[in-house]
Amino acid sequence: MHHSRITLHVNGRPRELEVDHRWTLLRTLRDELDLTGAKRGCDRGECGACTVLLDGKPVYSCQLLALQVGDRAVQTVESLGSVDHLHPVQAAFLAMDGGQCGFCTPGFLMSAKALLDTNPAPTDADIRDALSGNICRCNAYGRILASVREAARLLSEA
Numbered sequence: 639m640h641h642s643r644i645t646l647h648v649n650g651r652p653r654e655l656e657v658d659h660r661w662t663l664l665r666t667l668r669d670e671l672d673l674t675g676a677k678r679g680c681d682r683g684e685c686g687a688c689t690v691l692l693d694g695k696p697v698y699s700c701q702l703l704a705l706q707v708g709d710r711a712v713q714t715v716e717s718l719g720s721v722d723h724l725h726p727v728q729a730a731f732l733a734m735d736g737g738q739c740g741f742c743t744p745g746f747l748m749s750a751k752a753l754l755d756t757n758p759a760p761t762d763a764d765i766r767d768a769l770s771g772n773i774c775r776c777n778a779y780g781r782i783l784a785s786v787r788e789a790a791r792l793l794s795e796a
């Protein structure tokens with residue numbers, strides 16, 4: 639087994655750790671850094687439950703080795719807000735009932751954040767396109783769309 643000592647830049651903090659060369663970023667975040675917000679759904683690049691941002695862009699963390707991340711900034715759902723200070727995207731999902739079982743929600747939140755960071759006034763087509771890599775088993779798509787619209791509204795008022 640091959641291991642290397644690397645530094646990941648996660649949620650604005652350098653995290654030095656020893657990784658097995660076979661570990662995915664998802665496995666490393668969840669099992670080594672205790673950041674369990676990104677979920678292991680399919681573990682094969684199909685569902686988006688594991689979505690995190692890499693230099694601001696959504697990626698499937700199950701499809702990337704920790705070793706491949708390098709200096710790029712990793713943002714997980716834990717970076718968004720706290721219970722007392724929700725990020726507007728989180729507040730909007732809460733207000734509009736954008737989560738049912740909630741398993742897909744962290745991934746949707748990260749994809750929505752990435753969209754709104756670059757396109758603060760998205761059309762419904764823009765939102766559908768930005769969220770097309772995320773699957774919701776509970777079929778909450780209508781409420782998720784409404785949540786992202788609401789998040790855009792909240793951000794425009796901030």
Ligand code: FES
Pocket residue numbers: 677678679680681682683684685686687688689698699700701
């Ligand atoms: S767990 Fe990564 S895409 Fe499904």
Ligand code: FES
Pocket residue numbers: 736737738739740741742743773774775776777778
């Ligand atoms: S709310 Fe259950 S998978 Fe989306």
